[in-house]
Amino acid sequence: MSYQDDEEGVPFDGNPSSFPKDFGYGPFDGDQEIMSSSGDQKPRILLMGLRRSGKSSIQKVVFHKMSPNETLFLESTNKIVKDDINNSSFVQFQIWDFPGQIDFFDSTFDYDMIFGGCGALIFVIDAQDDYLEALNKLNLTVTKAYKINPNIKFEVFIHKVDGLGDDFKMESQRDIHQRATDDLNDSGYDQIHLSFHLTSIYDHSIFEAFSKVVQKLIPQLPALENLLNILNNNSAIEKSFLFDVVSKIYIATDSTPVDMQSYELCCDMIDVVIDVSWIYGVKEEQDAAAFDEQSFSLIKLNNGTVLYLREVNKFLALVCILREDNFDHKGTVDFNFLIFRNAIQQVFEFRNKCQATQMTNSIGSPVVNGNSVMAEGLSN
Numbered sequence: 197m198s199y200q201d202d203e204e205g206v207p208f209d210g211n212p213s214s215f216p217k218d219f220g221y222g223p224f225d226g227d228q229e230i231m232s233s234s235g236d237q238k239p240r241i242l243l244m245g246l247r248r249s250g251k252s253s254i255q256k257v258v259f260h261k262m263s264p265n266e267t268l269f270l271e272s273t274n275k276i277v278k279d280d281i282n283n284s285s286f287v288q289f290q291i292w293d294f295p296g297q298i299d300f301f302d303s304t305f306d307y308d309m310i311f312g313g314c315g316a317l318i319f320v321i322d323a324q325d326d327y328l329e330a331l332n333k334l335n336l337t338v339t340k341a342y343k344i345n346p347n348i349k350f351e352v353f354i355h356k357v358d359g360l361g362d363d364f365k366m367e368s369q370r371d372i373h374q375r376a377t378d379d380l381n382d383s384g385y386d387q388i389h390l391s392f393h394l395t396s397i398y399d400h401s402i403f404e405a406f407s408k409v410v411q412k413l414i415p416q417l418p419a420l421e422n423l424l425n426i427l428n429n430n431s432a433i434e435k436s437f438l439f440d441v442v443s444k445i446y447i448a449t450d451s452t453p454v455d456m457q458s459y460e461l462c463c464d465m466i467d468v469v470i471d472v473s474w475i476y477g478v479k480e481e482q483d484a485a486a487f488d489e490q491s492f493s494l495i496k497l498n499n500g501t502v503l504y505l506r507e508v509n510k511f512l513a514l515v516c517i518l519r520e521d522n523f524d525h526k527g528t529v530d531f532n533f534l535i536f537r538n539a540i541q542q543v544f545e546f547r548n549k550c551q552a553t554q555m556t557n558s559i560g561s562p563v564v565n566g567n568s569v570m571a572e573g574l575s576n
């Protein structure tokens with residue numbers, strides 16, 4: 197079965213193939229001026245914060261595979277730059293990187309347009325610097341954006357925490373949280389909810405934080421989570437992540453808590469698979485794909501744990517963690533994975549149908565919780 201995805205998206209044909217060989221999202225659209233995109237319908241993630249707080253570095257490291265050390269040479273952003281993240285059907289948005297010195301009283305910016313179509317606003321605070329000025333700017337930005345669009349998700353990245361000790365990190369987070377919410381209450385906006393994340397480009401925390409932001413923009417998230425729960429329960433899997441391979445952000449995981457170490461292991465596995473695929477895989481234009489539906493990646497750790505990766509489609513991969521003892525029924529896991537992949541495909545199709553018919557309320561549909569699309573055929 198196959199179907200065409202959105203015009204600009206990558207067609208999902210339900211069949212696995214090689215991971216993208218360039219491991220990028222295509223050319224960086226940095227020079228595009230903001231006005232050209234006013235008609236774009238993709239959800240928008242805005243990156244804001246003071247100068248040198250690390251906005252461009254975050255975007256380059258997460259979405260363009262820049263190594264953290266190279267960000268030292270990034271030049272200051274002096275106009276709004278827009279980056280299209282056109283990946284699998286679930287991961288499609290635009291990131292707008294704002295210059296640090298943006299002035300909200302500058303009439304050349306059309307704030308109704310900027311905030312109107314915005315899904316999430318990430319405000320980056322440099323935790324290694326004095327953050328009082330940043331907090332003022334945060335308050336100004338959030339209240340202005342909320343007045344225009346109360347549906348925006350507000351995310352605060354307390355960034356560059358790599359330079360801080362554990363105690364100081366927690367203390368900074370507590371202090372910033374307290375001051376930011378007090379400021380909002382004082383200005384009469386106690387209904388605004390801010391989410392806080394401790395981040396650094398030098399470890400996996402930035403990918404984890406971005407995963408959580410992106411997940412909030414995926415309306416199908418509950419269905420995906422439920423599918424993963426069902427898969428885990430029927431296959432003795434302890435933890436599973438649905439990864440966007442190019443960026444290593446996870447677009448869904450099961451409902452057990454995420455521990456950072458497991459996430460890091462899975463990210464490292466993806467790096468290994470990409471590297472091996474790059475060395476030994478065949479070129480995309482060649483007929484025989486390096487991956488087919490029989491292909492998989494398996495890493496056995498010396499603590500009796502197994503990491504198991506299967507491609508869901510060109511950009512999505514399922515990475516599972518399970519006990520080695522439970523992996524002797526690999527056939528069952530594989531069989532259930534095929535059912536899972538079909539179910540994901542149905543979620544895609546349903547989303548496309550909804551978009552086509554402008555259906556926004558999907559309550560009661562068969563894929564809202566994923567139960568019925570996986571109910572038949574699972575083996576355990």
Ligand SMILES: Nc1nc2c(ncn2[C@@H]2O[C@H](COP(=O)(O)OP(=O)(O)OP(=O)(O)O)[C@@H](O)[C@H]2O)c(=O)[nH]1
Nearest residue numbers: 248249250251252253267268272273296356396397
């Ligand atoms: N230690 C540390 N430094 C970081 C981190 N993220 C970014 N930086 C550094 O912070 C500096 C500024 O980063 P940029 O990404 O240019 O900051 P920006 O917010 O885009 O700056 P403007 O474009 O001027 O608004 C660079 O030297 C980065 O290497 C981090 O997580 N930890």
